[in-house]
Amino acid sequence: MKNSTSVERRSERELVVSRTFNAPARLVFEAWTKPELLKRWWVPKSFGMSFVACELDVRVGGGYRFEFGHEASKPMAFFGRYLEVTPPSRLVWTNDESVDGSVTTVTFEDRGGTTLVVMHELYPSKEALDATLAGMEGGMPETFAQLDELLVTLGGSG
Amino acid sequence: MVQYSRSHFDASFAALSDATRRGVLEQLGRADASITELAGRFRMTLTGMKKHVGVLEQAGLVTTQKIGRVRTCSLGLRRLEEEAAWIERYRQLWDARFDALDTVVEELKRQDRIGARKKRERGYP
Numbered sequence: 001m002k003n004s005t006s007v008e009r010r011s012e013r014e015l016v017v018s019r020t021f022n023a024p025a026r027l028v029f030e031a032w033t034k035p036e037l038l039k040r041w042w043v044p045k046s047f048g049m050s051f052v053a054c055e056l057d058v059r060v061g062g063g064y065r066f067e068f069g070h071e072a073s074k075p076m077a078f079f080g081r082y083l084e085v086t087p088p089s090r091l092v093w094t095n096d097e098s099v100d101g102s103v104t105t106v107t108f109e110d111r112g113g114t115t116l117v118v119m120h121e122l123y124p125s126k127e128a129l130d131a132t133l134a135g136m137e138g139g140m141p142e143t144f145a146q147l148d149e150l151l152v153t154l155g156g157s158g
Numbered sequence: 159m160v161q162y163s164r165s166h167f168d169a170s171f172a173a174l175s176d177a178t179r180r181g182v183l184e185q186l187g188r189a190d191a192s193i194t195e196l197a198g199r200f201r202m203t204l205t206g207m208k209k210h211v212g213v214l215e216q217a218g219l220v221t222t223q224k225i226g227r228v229r230t231c232s233l234g235l236r237r238l239e240e241e242a243a244w245i246e247r248y249r250q251l252w253d254a255r256f257d258a259l260d261t262v263v264e265e266l267k268r269q270d271r272i273g274a275r276k277k278r279e280r281g282y283p
Contacts, residue, residue: 003256030266031266041255044258047254117256
């Protein structure tokens with residue numbers, strides 16, 4: 001049976017996503033920290049996009065970089081740094097692709113064979129979180145398509 | 159940009175905590191009504207009903223419009239619905255990711271079991 005994902009806006013600057021997985025925490029943690037595993041689920045087939053780059057240096061101060069998009073020639077880049085790495089229970093990283101990026105804390109709580117994953121995103125301001133949610137308008141792939149167009153426009157005018 | 163905040167939600171819940179105000183929302187769900195009509199239906203003074211409508215309006219649950227001398231009230235749920243829709247889209251994004259993560263994790267579990275069995279067969283503890 002499929003476990004359900006919940007999202008809660010806990011305050012003006014915080015979003016919390018939670019989900020239970022039917023596996024011990026060390027395996028779920030592994031899937032979040034090994035690039036060859038992470039790239040298989042971070043951009044699922046339904047997004048209609050593919051990974052161009054997926055680099056993770058999972059240690060305190062280490063960086064990560066994801067690049068994916070509808071077309072390999074125009075990928076979107078997401079990058080930041082790990083602030084905390086505590087296997088198999090806790091990961092904290094920054095999202096540096098925008099000044100409005102959140103600090104993401106993911107906890108993996110082992111509950112005897114199952115794992116509760118809680119992803120907490122703390123945004124720099126209420127407006128930054130509002131903008132992230134507003135970016136969901138029309139669904140994720142469409143948002144990226146719009147961004148792709150915007151980038152082409154910006155590139156063309158530069 | 160639609161304004162949204164925790165205090166906005168708090169205001170909504172406070173507004174909904176009163177039976178008369180819930181009745182007013184129910185009534186407005188069927189048809190728009192003037193404050194005078196609402197006061198009559200809920201056997202209240204005009205001033206009392208104005209207060210209730212004011213609370214609902216502040217919470218974004220009701221909008222009012224004055225045409226001539228009549229103030230007409232209608233449901234103003236749009237703002238809340240829009241916020242809920244945003245959160246739902248974000249949830250769907252993560253739900254799709256996590257379904258794919260389930261597949262990866264199941265595979266790791268299978269490999270883990272095979273690994274443990276092989277260890278036992280080799281005579282490790």
